[in-house]
Structure formats: C-alpha cells, structure tokens
Amino acid sequence: MRQRIVRLTLVGGVVFLALLLLLATCGGGSSGSGDTGGGDGKGGGSSAGATTPAASASAAAKPVPGASGTRTVLNVPPQYTTDSGWEVVGASPDIAFSWPTGTLAYLERSADHRYRVRTLDTATGKLGWRSEARQTLDPESYPRLLTVSREDRQFFVTWSYGTAGDGLAPSETFISLDVYAATNGDRHHVELPWNGAPAVSASGPDIVISDAHANVALIDPVTGETSKIAASELKYPKGCADCRKLTEVAGQTSRGLLVSGAREFWVPGGWYSRNVAPKGADPATGVPTSVAAGLVLAKWQPEKSSKLAATHELWTVHDAASGKALVSVACHRPAIQPGRFPQAVVPPSGDYLIAGNLAFDLVAKKGYCLEDEDGSSHVTLASVTDDGLAYGARNVRDADEALAGGGVPVVMNFVDGSDEPLARNVRLPVAETTGVGIFRTTDRDDRQHLIGYPRAG
Incomplete structure (x- = not known):
C-alpha cells in the first residue's frame, strides 16, 4: 500500500469553486501518480508533505464535507487548530519518536506483506527516509516498533518473533x-x-530482550553487538531474601540493568531500593512498575504505623541513575490489582511524568493522584505536553481506550492538578512534539490515520 502525506488546508468557498473551474478548464491537473513519498525511497521527495487539495481528492479516503478536499478533520481539544496540518493513511499500529530531531517513524506494508520504515518531520509533515522492504516473521501482522537512545544518538528498532520457515525446525524460534x-x-x-x-x-542505552524473568540479552544499537546475561550472573543485594523470589529484569538504566524481586529492586553494582526509599514508605516493599526517559516509577507500601497503610499505596518517581526519590504521591489501593501497570509517559522536555491516574511535575516536585476522595472513580491519563497539559478520560480501562475515543475526555493542568471535561467527541493527542499534536483515527476500511495538527495561536 502506498502512503501519502496530505497537507490539510482550509479554503474559502469562493476560492474552492474557482479552483474547480480552473481544473475543469485545464483538463484536470490531479491525475498524476500521487506518489508523494519519492520514488527512490531514500530522500523522501521534495513534494512530500505539500500535496495540494486537488491531488489529495484523488486519494483513497473521501474528502470530509467542508474541508475543501482534505481527507479527515477531527474534533480536537481547543489547544489545537485543524486549519492546517498533515495526514498519513495506512500507518502501522506502532509509531515511534526521536524527540531531539522531531522525527516520527511508522511502518507501511507492501503488496507482498513485507514492510518499510517511513519517517516524517512532525513540524512540517515532510517525508524523510524510507527503508528497504523487509520480511517480518509473522506475515499477518506488523513487526513492533520502538525508539532507543545511546550516546546522544537515536535509533528506530523493529522486531518480530517466530520461525523463518526455511531451514529451521519448527521448534527453533528466534527474534x-x-x-x-x-x-x-x-x-x-x-x-x-x-x-x-x-x-x-x-x-536504557541498549535494546533489552528478556524472558519475563531474569535471563536477558542486550543489543548495542550502534554496533549491533549482542551479549547475554544469565540469571545466575546477577548480583543480589546482601540480606534481601525477597530479591531471589520472582526475580525479573524490569528495564535498564544508565548504570545497568534494573532488577526486581517479589519485593525490592536494585541495579547490580549500583543502587538498592531499600537505601533510596521515599519518606513515609516501608523500605522493604518497593516494586518498580515502569521505566522511561531516565526515570523509574515505583509503588511502595506506607509505613505500618501510618494511617494510610491499610488503604493506600505510595507512588514515587526515582532517578534511574542514582535511585534518588524525586517526588511521591499517595493513591487508594485498588480492590483488584491490575494485570499490568500503566506505562509511564514523559514529554520531550522530561519535565513531567504520567501513568494511569498518576501525574508528576518533576520541576515543581508535585505529585497528583487523579481520583475521587473514596478512590471509586478516577481519570486515566494518556499523553502529556511540554507546557504542562495532560490528556485523558474518565470511565476507561486504560490509556489506549482513552485515545480511541472512549469515556469522558478531560484535560488536566499541572498548575493545580485539576481536570476539566472536554466535548464527548473530542479525540485526544497521542503525543505532542515540535508544537504539533499527533492524533489517531481509523476509517471504515479499518485503516489507521495519523494526523498532525499544530497548536492554536
């Protein structure tokens, strides 16, 4: 499937009618190949991200009434404008960002079920480089896509798991x-x-592959070199009996692997959670739940003498390099523990962190738990911007449901932690970078649309 970037432009009715008349007089100038991506797949083509409304009208998606030939116009939060922007049709479920360069990566599928990595400049919508077509180990689905940073360099990583089907026994699986x-x-x-x-x-600086326990492989993204670490090679903190139970690798920091046991966590040869427990926490109860952008989000049980011990948990953001507790907040303990904890999300600036109903201002050292006083209802946050706005929804199970349009959408301000409802049909940004909000939607043909709308004003 060929991808097209479409520049969204609102045109007045008089200008639009004049354009149609001109096209009719000139024999219809939008019958070109429409391959705005650049034929060689390397440079991206000079016309990428600047397709005219006439050319976009020949694309697969139908124009939206009132949008003068644009493909899709969403209802978005008032912080964004739909007067201009860009759109990708047929993108993969996974996308990845290189914050320092303002680059977004997605996957496009070819006719023979192979895939290419495609990039674009989020500020302009202009297409960048495109990889050669590659085969995935599961031809029925896209490979996964993520970003890793090492030595101030960013890399996009695709991976799939399975068998090659040629020369390997069915039991021989690989990544x-x-x-x-x-x-x-x-x-x-x-x-x-x-x-x-x-x-x-x-x-962290490496791509980490684990078996959901303590056996891991590390891949250096700069060289492609691989090293394996067996569970028996991990160093355990002295006197921590629970560290040897349910041991697993939770992620990687700049100091090394982050490892957790049934309770407590540590970086072998580095720091140990019992020594960096936040104020008011039982130091032997820490459990890491997410690692992102040099930060670790962990939950702790309050001290047994605390009035909150029976009803609450203490959530803390730690510096991944030193383990130092940066900011904490108490939240009601759920009646049923989730199958998986919310993934921490950090904006390009690194000034904020959100995860589920948790929000942390890392500059002002403030933490917020977005729940009712009795803990019965809460907001689930899905994205956060550099200027301290977080988007989410009430009455949803997770961030994915909020981004898909479920629940009651809200915007939360880090100034005081308050949240305000948005219109019920508003789509929430997946992320924001270079002053552009990135939105998702799916059309009737079940194709994914990625749309970039700039900040209003």
Whole structure:
C-alpha cells in the first residue's frame, strides 16, 4: 500500500469553486501518480508533505464535507487548530519518536506483506527516509516498533518473533531485529535464537530482550553487538531474601540493568531500593512498575504505623541513575490489582511524568493522584505536553481506550492538578512534539490515520 502525506488546508468557498473551474478548464491537473513519498525511497521527495487539495481528492479516503478536499478533520481539544496540518493513511499500529530531531517513524506494508520504515518531520509533515522492504516473521501482522537512545544518538528498532520457515525446525524460534539510525536510516540487522515469548524494551542505552524473568540479552544499537546475561550472573543485594523470589529484569538504566524481586529492586553494582526509599514508605516493599526517559516509577507500601497503610499505596518517581526519590504521591489501593501497570509517559522536555491516574511535575516536585476522595472513580491519563497539559478520560480501562475515543475526555493542568471535561467527541493527542499534536483515527476500511495538527495561536 502506498502512503501519502496530505497537507490539510482550509479554503474559502469562493476560492474552492474557482479552483474547480480552473481544473475543469485545464483538463484536470490531479491525475498524476500521487506518489508523494519519492520514488527512490531514500530522500523522501521534495513534494512530500505539500500535496495540494486537488491531488489529495484523488486519494483513497473521501474528502470530509467542508474541508475543501482534505481527507479527515477531527474534533480536537481547543489547544489545537485543524486549519492546517498533515495526514498519513495506512500507518502501522506502532509509531515511534526521536524527540531531539522531531522525527516520527511508522511502518507501511507492501503488496507482498513485507514492510518499510517511513519517517516524517512532525513540524512540517515532510517525508524523510524510507527503508528497504523487509520480511517480518509473522506475515499477518506488523513487526513492533520502538525508539532507543545511546550516546546522544537515536535509533528506530523493529522486531518480530517466530520461525523463518526455511531451514529451521519448527521448534527453533528466534527474534529478528532491524536497527535504524533515526537521522538517515543506516541499518543493522540482528537475529537471535530465543525460546518463549520475548519482552523487548529500550529504556536504557541498549535494546533489552528478556524472558519475563531474569535471563536477558542486550543489543548495542550502534554496533549491533549482542551479549547475554544469565540469571545466575546477577548480583543480589546482601540480606534481601525477597530479591531471589520472582526475580525479573524490569528495564535498564544508565548504570545497568534494573532488577526486581517479589519485593525490592536494585541495579547490580549500583543502587538498592531499600537505601533510596521515599519518606513515609516501608523500605522493604518497593516494586518498580515502569521505566522511561531516565526515570523509574515505583509503588511502595506506607509505613505500618501510618494511617494510610491499610488503604493506600505510595507512588514515587526515582532517578534511574542514582535511585534518588524525586517526588511521591499517595493513591487508594485498588480492590483488584491490575494485570499490568500503566506505562509511564514523559514529554520531550522530561519535565513531567504520567501513568494511569498518576501525574508528576518533576520541576515543581508535585505529585497528583487523579481520583475521587473514596478512590471509586478516577481519570486515566494518556499523553502529556511540554507546557504542562495532560490528556485523558474518565470511565476507561486504560490509556489506549482513552485515545480511541472512549469515556469522558478531560484535560488536566499541572498548575493545580485539576481536570476539566472536554466535548464527548473530542479525540485526544497521542503525543505532542515540535508544537504539533499527533492524533489517531481509523476509517471504515479499518485503516489507521495519523494526523498532525499544530497548536492554536
């Protein structure tokens, strides 16, 4: 499927009618190939991100009434304008960002069920580099896509898991990864034999593959070199009996792997959670739940003598390099523990962190728990911007449901932690970068649309 970037432009009725008359007089100037992505797949083409309304009208999606030939106009929060922007039709479920360069990466599928990595400049919508078509180990689905940073360089990583089907026994499964430099698409290909469903993360300088326990493989994104670490090689904190129970690798920090046990967590050869417990917490109860952008989000049980011990948990953001507790907030303990904890989300500036109904201002050292006084209802946050606005919804199970249009959408301000309802049909931004909000929607043909709308004003 060929992808097109469409520049969204609102045109007055008189100008639009004049344009139609001109096209009719000139024989219809929108019958070109429409391949705005650039034929060589390397430079992106000079016309990318600047397709005219006439050309976009020939695309697969029908124009939206009143949008003068644009494909899709969403109802968005008032902080954004739909007067201009860009759109991608047929993008993959996973997208990834290189914050320093303002680059977004997504996957496009070819006719033979292979895929390409495609990039664009989020500020302009202009297409960047496009990779060669690659085969995934599961032809029925896209590979996964994520971003990893090392030595001030960013890389986009695709990975899939399965069997090759050629020369391998069915029991011989492996992970196939392609690592692309975010700036120009230079690629490393890595294949690694692996038994059991892998967990792949990129919270630290390496790509970390684990078996959901304590056996891991590390891939250097710069060189593609792989190293394996067995569970028996991990160093455990002295005197921590629970560290050897349910041991698993939770992520990676700049100091090394982040490891957790049934309770308590540590960086082997680095810091130990019992020594960095936040004020008011039982130091032997820490559990890391998410790692992002040099930060660790962990939950703790309050001290047994505390009035909150029976009803609340203490949530704390820690510096991943030192383990230092940065900011904490207490929240009601859920009646039923979630199957998986919310993933921490950090904007490009790194000034804020959100996860589920938790919000942290890392500059002002404030934490917020967005729930009713009795803990019966709460807001689930899904995205956060550099200027201290977080978007989410009430009455949803998770952030994905909020981004898909479920529940009652809200916007939360970090000044005082208050949230205000938005219109019920508002779509929430997946992220914001370079002053542009990134939105998702799905059309009647079940194609994913990525749309960039700039900040209003």
